[in-house]
Amino acid sequence: MAKKVDYYKKNPLIHRDRRLSKSSSKWVRSFSCEDLRPLIVCRGPIRKEAMDVYEEMGINHYGILLSEKDSIVYPNALAPELRQLTDPSRVHRVPDYTGASKEERVERINQIIQIAKDNNYDSIFAGYGFMAEDEEFVAAIEKAGLNFIGPNSITQARAGKKDEAKRTALEVNVSVTPGIDDVTVRTLLKKHPTRESLLALVKSEGLSCDEKILGDSKVSLESLANHILFASYAKGIDLFSIDELCAQVQVEVTEMFRKYPRSRVRLKAIGGGGGKGQRILGASLLVAKEVTEEAIAKAAAEAPGLVREVLNEVKANGVGDNKNVLVELNIEQTRHNEIQLLGNGEWCVSLGGRDCSVQMHEQKLLEVSVTKEGLEAAIERARAAGNEKEVKSLQNDLTILGRMEEEGARFGQAVGLDSASTFECIVDRDRHYFMEVNTRIQVEHRVTELCYSLKFTNPDDPNDFFVVESLVEAMALLARHKKRVPKPERIKRFGASAEARLNATDASLSPHAGGIIRYWSPPIEGEVRDDQGICLNNPDTDVFMTYTVAGAYDSNIALLLTKGENRLESYQYLSRVLRKTKLRGTNLATNLQFHYGLVNWFIANGVNSKPTTRFVVPYLTLVGTLKEEANKLDPVTAFLQMKKHYAARIGEMFADEPEAQAAELKNISNILDRKGTLLTRPMEVLLDDPHLLAGWLSLNKDNFRLEGGRVVWLRNPLVILDETYEYLNMSYDPKAPAAEIIWDHDNKVLQDALAFYSELRKRLKLGKEDFFKINELLQSEKAPKGFDDSTWQQVRSAHFGYEAGVEILGTLFLIGDRTKFYDFCVDEDMDIIIPEHLNDPDLQARMKKILVPPPATKADEIVSPCGGMYYAQEAPGMPQFIKEGDHFEKGQPLFIIEVMKMFNKITAPFSGTVDKILIEGGEGVIVTKGQPLFKITPDEKFVEVDPKELEKQRRECTIEYLKAVLS
Template identity: 75%
Template sequence: MKANKDFDLEIKPMAQTTDLYSNNPLIHRDRRLGLSSSEWVRSFSCVELKPLIVCRGPIRMEAMTVYEEMGISHYGILLSEKDSIVYPNALSPELRKLTDNNRVHRVPDYTGASKEERVERIGQIIQIAKDNGYDSIFAGYGFMAEDDEFVAAIEKAGLKFIGPCSATQRGAGKKDEAKRTALTVNVSVTPGIDNVTARTLIKKHPSREALVAVVKAEGLKVDKKVLDNKKLSLEELADKILMASYEKGLDLFSIEELCQQVKTECAEMFKNYPGSRIRLKAIGGGGGKGQRILGASLLTKKNPSAADIEKAAANAPGLVREVLGEVKATGVGDNKNVLIELNIEQTRHNEIQLLGNGDWCIALGGRDCSLQMHEQKLLEISVTQEGLAHEIDQAKKAGLKAQVKALESDLKVLKRMEEESERFGKAVGLDSASTFECIVDRDRHYFMEVNTRIQVEHRVTELVYSLKFTNPKDKNDFFVVESLVEAMALLALHKERLPRPERIARFGAGAEARLNATDCSLSPSAGGVIRYWSTPIEGEIRDDQGICIPNPDTGLFMRYTLAGAYDSNIALLLTKGEDRLDSYNHLAKVLRSTVLRGTNLATNLEFHYGLVNWFLGQNVMAKPTTRFVVPYLTLVGKLKEEANKLDVVFAFLAMKKHFAKLYAGDPEVAKSVSEILDRKGTLLTRPMEVLLKDPHLLAGWLSINKKNFKLEKGKLVWLRNPLVVLEETYEYLNMSFDPARPSAEVIWSHDNELLQNALQFYADLREKFGLAKEDYAKLNDMLGKDKPQGGFDKETWEKIQAAHQGYEIGNELFGILFLIADRTEFFDFRVEDDLEVTIPGYLTDPDLQAAMKKVLVPPPATKADEIVTPGGGMYYAQEAPGLPAFVKEGEHFEKGQPLFILEVMKMFNKVPAPFSGTVDKILIDGTEGIIVQKGQPIFKVTPDEKFVEVDPKELEKMKRETTGKYLEAIL
């Protein structure tokens, strides 16, 4: 923080230490306003605040750090025992920093498994705060952050909630209420139904008299003026009655009745919006929980029949039970409302960061969160008016008219979203940090929901904007806040006194990659152990909840078990830059430099590296939709499928034989060529094998190298010197020569010597001929001339040509990688001039997507008579409590039929049958809440068809035949 009129507290960077955060520009600031020479600034000191932190993950560590920098010494943290119950060695890494046991408080779980447990937990947390002298509670972006009952209980207990108040939580946090508020203040909303519970109640009690009778029969507390108000519609009256039933803890209809009403409403929407899908959202969901999409079978049907609609709507009841179960809203008296919305297919997910004090509300730019899967965000980037204006100016200078038009449209949409978000924030009395979320469809946008909490990706906004709070009586008296966590603490303590701040531009762009415990197909993979994590590079911002804090006694890395009881996030990796391209380049460097090792450890690190480089190779200003990631993964799966057919070593040996045959007439030349190829063997094959082994790395590499080759009549032609590309490939793979690193991780010294000699040879020639590094084709053409060039004599020219031939021979092998792109039509998935992303239609085929998922992550090894778990997690045999199991012993099942549910990192995943068969025996004792490990047998079965394993020798033969066909195109 910078403070006061003379900047007497303008902070210089703190001394570099071995601390994880020494390279983090967002922290290590002196935020102690009480030290300012300005009386007005000092009045906003927060040292007396005593917060209890009741969230987990990176935000808990961030809050601890920021509070300490603000001079807040009396804070505590809440730990859930669920992490260590699921995985015994999953101790909270924050405890390496907070060693005072008196400030660490434990509960079985943050929210409890039922409504009764949740109420009990709320009381327990409040009592912990009171018993330990805390005056406030911070819930971050955790489970309790958007719980209006929790916040109301905190307020009633005389404590402060560091976040939006309960009134704002009710008005904006519940998706149905927020949508109604949006409509009243002229905010664009998605078409749909926000009161299906009211309609369900009316279906059961279809008149005003019948509804009033329910109130009397159940003894509900509903204001008589409401009951007598004839101006209220039946649906409005039903809503009021339902609110009273929640207060009393009553259900006025069954879940089955609700499911049938949702089915009816969905069928009607399918009729009104032919060819569209419907999104079902539990009003208490968030972070991807409690959402399902219905109607995939109708997407291609412009005029669906009544039978088509009935069949699609028939799936609604099951999905309703899923979303309610996922947000734990199945208890008696729970608000079970579900939004039924038109699913905008070609949509981007944009959100606006908001901050308010109940009187003023300010928008802090946007974030594009479209790159997500299963509603879980993966890569988030800043979207600001300043940033878009800069990109428009650059595109105009480059003469990119279509790009200019697309960016100007984005700028207009952003301005409208910011205006609407501030209007909405004021309408609900926003008095802390929140996020106004929208879906963007080209030049239109629709309000989606408000997250009444700080977001996981809030640091992206902190990178591009800071807040300047100025004394209303003296414009030279001010302080600057660069942390939203700090701003929330200031608002909790000094809400009404804080003047509306001015947003100050910081860096041109920011980006965040969520490092998650997921496998190559982005499926959750919990329970791995991190044993080593490379230190952050300069400028890297790594929020990892303290995993990288070294042992204070030895300075060594301490292993950490990823619990995964709640979510898959390991860390947040952020970068900033002058513009988006700069931030993407820096993010690529961070991802490339990150080395993460462990036992049974799977992360999305390589996915992020490939994805970031895909955009660098295409256009970082591209407009991907929320449907981008799954087709992209499918394409990556096709790369893997094709790469699996190749044998690099066989290809190299076959190439040697080709050249031996070619020069068979001159034994001396043939011997020389053989020796040269032997020297180049590992130089060429080692990086190729790495790329072929990991399709995400290959996808990124192909993207940034797509302009380095072309195909002419089926033959590969290099447009750049392949040795330059080879050097860049070693750098791309983080394998550049470094004598301090293990030789297995870098280019070998003799290979590096050969490569550097070759590069120097061409550099000297370019200098002699006055050519640029990009003039490879021209240089190659000159070296092919019999007549000496550049003033060289004939003898020297022949030696130069011989050296050129020696350096270039065999490099053809590297071209196999480009042929994989051609065979898989990799470059058909592209960014157009108007920044829209073209996704080939075949990549959206569900069967192909499922098949490529298995290619990316082959199923666990299993016997032909077993069904095993695809991963670790919590096993459930039925869809919801009280419902029958998916299958029973002796029953026949069809391929694709759900067999059980696996809860992994707060998401419920139905596991389909990989083949048809009969259940002989169920091997799990119990139906729900059972922890299982990856590959654990669940059923003994008799398959309908016998599995035939492919002979390894036949596989090897097939690989050699395919490799031979590739060689024909490069030799």
């Protein structure tokens, strides 16, 4: 039998004994949870985490629920957790987790409860999926006599729905975002504006309402209308149409634009989450020369279509669904901060914060800890370095964190929070606004776990206590023992932590479903990888098992976490994790390289810098400009041209000495030939992937300067070349495949050169960074102290040979200069300066296509830009976007592709006429990337560019680049 590998052996969060029943303390033993029998009804990393934690707690009778969308519809996407839970009696299946309609959702709830009862489970854990904050689901579980491991249904009602949470926040004096939370009430009152008409409606529809409320003339019209609406939800009927709702939203949006000119408005479904059910409109007003009534009307006209998208995305478009949508001012240039909460219904504690501002499509990408201890330490480091503006900026963050933690705990106590939840805020410089509460554990909860442990102490004996390091464990503890659990003390664990979400997305961060993972390197020491067990090899053969990244759910593949004594350490370790991660497959696209480039950008520019929620798109646009410019440079052509340059230089130097000239030409040719692949291989890798290039340019920003358009090196380029191989994870390793590392003969050349300069520094008594001084000495024919003339000439000759050709690396700096890469930077206040041109929507759209070129297509067709579910209309009952024979304009919506729960409205890339719609069915049909959808006649003929002409342009550009690095 093959040797079995303990996948989690090096994971600092897993494999500690959590069995309280083994304690010598009677009080601690009384909090054992080993008799808990939970059914895990979620998927992804949290399911695997719950399984591990429950086993460590001694909970042996647990089961898991599998969706057939994971295990049947998509072959080879079988839940990897089955490699751990091999008892088939504890594995249960449903078609999907929530159902596609209200009727199916109710059916699924009853089905899950029945599975729990039939299999002797007493509790249900729903992780961080939508069901974890579904009030109806939680109430049904409680009614069935089961435990819900999460906030109770009353808390879900008061905090889970975004409109109710906002009202609660106002009641307890918590700062909220400007906007309205009762558009459904306003829609109903538009249709029935008087008390009499509302009462008549109750009678005509036979609604079950509280007679005291109906008969109390002091109850406001708004409160009466709200009460009637909830009665209609209970009966499963609609009191107004979606069209009427959309019209009212448009009215409210118009008023918001008038009240807050040059602002955008956010529409947010009350039951959304994880970036779903949100849309922003009004981008045109941000750049308009003048905000006129006509401009406002045009911007507000987008609202009805976006409302439909929002309701579709959260499945709230059925008859009788609560279709309320928040209409909020979109606070521009904000940071997204959140506070981890934990309560037992009587007490509520805050466990520090997380900055989640780096996000796209309203989904988080990179999350970092924000704690009192971490900020205080950062302030002291900045003060010691004399960075007073950074000190002031960090002190402001510390003040805001204190306010958010206090408000979060107050809010949690007000809603009777009896489990884990997250208090989410947006931060605008020295102000913050409450946004929403996620009444569930968050994807990024481990960021908090790495910073704080929880100490639960016997109120009668301060020396009697136990420590919990897992929020999943704390949730089980609270579900089992409820108000018996004493208020914990938070204890510092590590100084800082960071999490990168590894998603199935392409280089432009668009979802990319359907790829197959065929190999994934094991975690390195200290890495925390939550990947639902994909990396677990076959337990019998120890062979990696292929895994299909299905498109039915979100795009997350894994959560990669690191910790450190401070934020810089956590970022540096995350950079190492990303560098060492090898992920291979078929049709596989991930954001691994995006994260690697981005993390190194932060390391180079300042880990305490303050990205806003608008950071990623202009950053991607900048990376796109790198790719566009990098496409113009051919390192092999550059190297061959450089050889000609050196030959011409030798020819001039020895013009009157033919024999010497021939010898020197042969010598320099041999020297450069030995360096060909040493120099061009890493350059090709960097030029091929702009995310890698962005990180490399960031780390090397202080290693050069430009003088008169020419590159001047501030560090030895051979040292930078060695660091570049390490940065690309291509350092020499005799056990690694040759294709992935520096070749052995190249490594010998490089190591000989580094050894030469190391010895020379020792002889000259100079430091590692004294390249300028060494270079200056080597320019002189006069031997310095400690060298005779003959030896010094040999040293100079060796220096010339080692340095020859390495200047070609400087062409990469020119790419950074020509794209104004370094203008995207951080100021002394730690704010990020984003050049205005990177906010241009047209440039952003063009750079997205540079990063990921559209699929190959003929001039007479339109193809699917990605794989996913095709929809020809905006919502059921709505007309098709386009029909055969219709003429369409550039930018006009043509169809919708749903991929990984994101609804992407695809617009026409040019104007034309639809001759034939090629896809049959039209609704909910799975399509693949590049699949032809329409036969069309374009308004303008496409002229293909001659490849020979492109090659000629690239060659000319390469030669131009080379001139700037060769003196």
